[in-house]
Amino acid sequence: MDCTNEVLEELLNVEAELQDVQDQIKLLLDQQENLYARQSELKALLEDCEASGSHRNDGASTAPEDWSGSFGWDSEAEDLRLKIFGISSYRANQREIINAVMSGRDVLVIMAAGGGKSFCYQLPAVLRDGVCLVVSPLLSLIQDQVMGLIALGVPAYMLTSTTSKEDEKFIYKALEKNEGDLKILYVTPEKISKSKRFMSKLEKCHHAGRLSLIAIDEAHCCSQWGHDFRPDYKNLGILKTQFPTVPVIALTATATKKVQLDLMEMLHIQKCVTFISSVNRPNLFYMVREKSSVGKVVVDEIADFISGSYPNNESGIVYCFSRKECEQVAKELREKRIKADFYHADMEVRDRENVHMRWSNGKLQVIVGTVAFGMGINKPDVRFVIHHSLSKSMETYYQESGRAGRDGLPAECLLYYRPADMPRQSSMVFYENSGLQNLYDIVRYCQSRTGCRRAAFFKHFAEPLLDCNGMCDNCVSSSEVKEIDVSCHAKAVISLIQNIQEKDQRVTMLQLVDKMKVKQKDLDPDLKRDHMEQLIIQLIIDCVLKEEFQHTAYTTNAYVTLGPLGKQVLQGMKTVKLQIYCVKEIKAGVVKSAKRKSASSNLEFRLDELRKELASLHGGIFPHSILSTQQINVLAAEKPDSIEQASLNIYNIPLDFQNFKLLCGQLEKIIGKVKSGKYGSRILEEIAHCSASGNPDPDINEEQDDKTSKKAKKKTPVLIECSEDDE
Ligand SMILES: Nc1ncnc2c1ncn2[C@@H]1O[C@H](COP(=O)(O)OP(=O)(O)OP(=O)(O)O)[C@@H](O)[C@H]1O
Numbered sequence: 001m002d003c004t005n006e007v008l009e010e011l012l013n014v015e016a017e018l019q020d021v022q023d024q025i026k027l028l029l030d031q032q033e034n035l036y037a038r039q040s041e042l043k044a045l046l047e048d049c050e051a052s053g054s055h056r057n058d059g060a061s062t063a064p065e066d067w068s069g070s071f072g073w074d075s076e077a078e079d080l081r082l083k084i085f086g087i088s089s090y091r092a093n094q095r096e097i098i099n100a101v102m103s104g105r106d107v108l109v110i111m112a113a114g115g116g117k118s119f120c121y122q123l124p125a126v127l128r129d130g131v132c133l134v135v136s137p138l139l140s141l142i143q144d145q146v147m148g149l150i151a152l153g154v155p156a157y158m159l160t161s162t163t164s165k166e167d168e169k170f171i172y173k174a175l176e177k178n179e180g181d182l183k184i185l186y187v188t189p190e191k192i193s194k195s196k197r198f199m200s201k202l203e204k205c206h207h208a209g210r211l212s213l214i215a216i217d218e219a220h221c222c223s224q225w226g227h228d229f230r231p232d233y234k235n236l237g238i239l240k241t242q243f244p245t246v247p248v249i250a251l252t253a254t255a256t257k258k259v260q261l262d263l264m265e266m267l268h269i270q271k272c273v274t275f276i277s278s279v280n281r282p283n284l285f286y287m288v289r290e291k292s293s294v295g296k297v298v299v300d301e302i303a304d305f306i307s308g309s310y311p312n313n314e315s316g317i318v319y320c321f322s323r324k325e326c327e328q329v330a331k332e333l334r335e336k337r338i339k340a341d342f343y344h345a346d347m348e349v350r351d352r353e354n355v356h357m358r359w360s361n362g363k364l365q366v367i368v369g370t371v372a373f374g375m376g377i378n379k380p381d382v383r384f385v386i387h388h389s390l391s392k393s394m395e396t397y398y399q400e401s402g403r404a405g406r407d408g409l410p411a412e413c414l415l416y417y418r419p420a421d422m423p424r425q426s427s428m429v430f431y432e433n434s435g436l437q438n439l440y441d442i443v444r445y446c447q448s449r450t451g452c453r454r455a456a457f458f459k460h461f462a463e464p465l466l467d468c469n470g471m472c473d474n475c476v477s478s479s480e481v482k483e484i485d486v487s488c489h490a491k492a493v494i495s496l497i498q499n500i501q502e503k504d505q506r507v508t509m510l511q512l513v514d515k516m517k518v519k520q521k522d523l524d525p526d527l528k529r530d531h532m533e534q535l536i537i538q539l540i541i542d543c544v545l546k547e548e549f550q551h552t553a554y555t556t557n558a559y560v561t562l563g564p565l566g567k568q569v570l571q572g573m574k575t576v577k578l579q580i581y582c583v584k585e586i587k588a589g590v591v592k593s594a595k596r597k598s599a600s601s602n603l604e605f606r607l608d609e610l611r612k613e614l615a616s617l618h619g620g621i622f623p624h625s626i627l628s629t630q631q632i633n634v635l636a637a638e639k640p641d642s643i644e645q646a647s648l649n650i651y652n653i654p655l656d657f658q659n660f661k662l663l664c665g666q667l668e669k670i671i672g673k674v675k676s677g678k679y680g681s682r683i684l685e686e687i688a689h690c691s692a693s694g695n696p697d698p699d700i701n702e703e704q705d706d707k708t709s710k711k712a713k714k715k716t717p718v719l720i721e722c723s724e725d726d727e
């Protein structure tokens with residue numbers, strides 16, 4: 001009997017050790033896989049840096065083909081850029097891309113969200129003779145682009161399920177017989193793969209030598225490795241096969257090396273020139289805030305943040321974890337007098353579109369959405385993106401937060417993090433390929449009290465580091481962070497779990513924290529509950545503990561068990577340290593200065609109101625298509641020197657024609673010829689009103705010269721007369 005017990009005991013020990021060894025092997029294999037992945041990313045990065053065809057905007061590449069030199073179309077391109085598009089200077093890589101396209105080359109463009117990819121095919125489309133075909137995945141994206149182009153006076157159309165019979169007839173005639181004015185035609189990928197009629201018209205257009213360019217927007221949708229795979233994008237290779245002489249430009253904001261190679265093959269553009277810009281979004285300020293366990297406190301903080309920093313209805317997005325949470329947060333924000341509504345997949349399509357439309361028109365300030373509020377968002381002037389809950393990966397967070405500041409102006413990305421949010425996400429993603437690993441990466445980002453947030457993105461996307469310029473909380477924080485040795489706490493957690501496991505029981509993260517709270521009093525009474533949660537999460541992401549999942553009929557629960565490195569901590573071979581704040585403080589000045597730039601002056605506010613008024617007057621056009629926020633800012637900034645000076649005259653003497661022409665000329669340089677013609681008089685009227693009312697910018701109140709405002713107050717308004725006033 002004794003002998004049997006002894007053998008049994010040893011067998012159990014051996015089995016336990018075997019389990020331990022297996023866990024360690026698994027950990028090492030995982031580590032090996034990650035290192036291999038990183039190795040190939042770094043090799044690809046090195047290749048990129050050395051590759052002859054690549055053009056990084058950080059100057060890391062050497063290019064044998066110089067796309068930045070002078071070309072025959074330079075002056076015409078400059079003219080169009082300024083007069084039609086109202087764009088005063090090219091952004092990084094734009095000119096080079098346009099030159100490569102104009103030279104007839106196939107081009108692949110990887111450029112961060114809001115980098116200005118559309119302009120890279122829209123300018124050549126206007127510059128080249130014939131029709132440019134644009135394939136884009138979503139109706140809302142297409143509508144937004146077409147509206148914007150029409151506002152610029154560019155004859156753009158779309159051929160989708162919503163196109164009227166009349167427009168369809170016009171488009172087909174224009175393609176087939178070159179009748180009517182058609183420069184840019186937007187279609188969804190389904191049109192290419194499903195409509196034989198459309199393809200035959202396109203063929204006729206090509207035969208007549210009038211198919212000038214093919215643009216594939218959101219090209220990552222071609223690849224199954226990308227995040228938004230669309231089966232119909234797979235068939236787009238037919239375009240190069242059918243129209244081999246027409247240059248193809250494929251554009252996307254995010255594509256790993258694997259996706260790049262895949263989409264080049266799919267689209268048959270293996271010999272394309274590749275332009276890769278950095279993922280860096282220098283205008284975005286990234287920050288992580290500790291999230292209270294009391295729901296109402298979090299929403300109150302969010303509401304205070306919005307009304308304190310964005311009192312002029314500047315647009316924003318709040319991302320939530322669940323549909324129910326979206327509805328609740330939107331309701332509570334409304335109770336705090338913030339114009340907010342929710343958006344999630346459970347709503348009728350019509351209701352979703354309605355919310356999106358009200359937000360795009362500036363009637364709603366905030367959309368509270370789930371991840372369902374995704375790719376179709378084309379609003380350039382989103383000033384803040386707040387995550388009420390953790391994203392599921394760095395990539396998702398980059399994409400979602402990246403919807404802020406697409407116009408290049410300062411914007412803020414704020415993530416509310418609480419360790420207890422992690423198990424909610426992990427029980428959703430654990431079955432996905434690398435789901436947990438991806439989640440632990442973003443958790444690491446959130447738990448860090450010292451590392452640069454921007455550097456974390458560069459590391460994740462295997463890019464060389466660029467300066468953050470104080471545009472993240474950790475880089476400007478003057479908080480004191482203390483690193484404390486919590487190895488004894490970690491050991492206590494491990495033995496607690498061992499005891500629980502011996503009794504064949506399971507424990508969730510929150511139960512573990514409760515149990516530790518009782519034990520901990522003897523260990524270190526200063527360590528708060530929040531710190532204990534932080535510690536357990538850190539032990540999980542460091543493989544000391546691990547998560548296990550169990551399904552019930554309604555949900556999946558995440559439990560905490562011993563991880564492969566648990567034994568090392570128990571044996572004292574691994575120390576565990578925790579970063580905690582002694583004093584948490586962000587250098588007020590730095591964040592304030594970023595915000596100040598986004599705070600509206602009186603004139604900016606009036607021009608914002610004006611664009612909304614004109615948009616509703618013109619119907620079916622978004623305010624940002626009439627005037628971009630950047631243009632409003634430039635108008636407000638230039639006002640004192642030239643425009644305001646001339647506008648003030650309007651209030652003294654009736655403005656003669658010469659003066660008016662001069663003003664319009666100045667305006668054209670900022671907003672382009674077409675928009676000046678359409679809206680110039682109303683804009684000048686607003687500038688004149690502002691100057692005359694002497695209503696100084698609230699922002700620069702103290703800095704304003706007393707004399708100027710007094711002088712302005714004396715003036716009596718006289719309305720400008722101009723035919724466009726009737727618009
Ligand atoms: N050179 C430029 N100067 C100023 N503004 C520009 C310039 N180029 C583009 N823009 C503006 O930047 C904004 C974003 O441009 P666009 O929509 O083309 O970005 P994108 O790269 O396609 O972004 P996404 O990946 O989100 O689709 C638009 O308002 C556009 O008018």
Ligand SMILES: [Mg+2]
Nearest residue numbers: 117118217218
């Ligand atoms: Mg785009």
